[in-house]
Amino acid sequence: MATHAVGSAEFEQVITGNELVFVDFWATWCGPCRAFGPVYEQASEKHPDVYFAKVDIDQNQDLASAAGVQAVPTLMIVKQGTVVFQQAGALRASDLDDLIAQAKALDLKAAQAEADAQQ
Template sequence: MATIELNAENFERIITENDIVLVDFWASWCGPCIQFAPVYEQASMHHLDVVFGKVDTEAEQSLAAAAQITSIPTLMAFKDGSLVFSQPGALPAAALEQVITAVHEFDIEQIRTDNDHPRSA
């Protein structure tokens, strides 16, 4: 699957309607963003069970602000609608693969259970 453009109108729906969504916040003038783009696109072709979205921070300034993006590129990963990873900087292919594997293995239900039943000190 190729990457899809995310914007203020479709962002929330894409995040909540898919099991795993990676989001690349980028801009056309950003050198590291341009370097990361083919790595991200290649990964999207290998992981058909993951939605790979891109947010152009210039065109979607309010969305970037809402996501508290202060540096680009920034990669975010959502699992079952919850943010489970966020990191600025262009990742090499091997590191991106590690993130994808970690998100697949991440037990979101355990986190939700822990949040529903906080441990007392």
């Protein structure tokens, strides 16, 4: 299994200690979460260079609240300690693969420089 159950205690260490982290906020009672779970698991097997975390919102309500999670499943992408994407809703495998490719290709310094230039 290439996904990792993550809780409040280790969340900060996980997102700061890994280059690219995908976080699936989910719940056992959530039908779309159960449908998305195998898609997320398959993606984690195909991309061993990405850390795939799963956060059960019922066991980590403080973490879900701090992350602004209002619906599940919610996918968060953290690159170099910075949240670069967050969206609620289950994804198809092709959409998740596309997000993974975009996240890997994202040049955070260039994106920040562009954002600074626009302000």
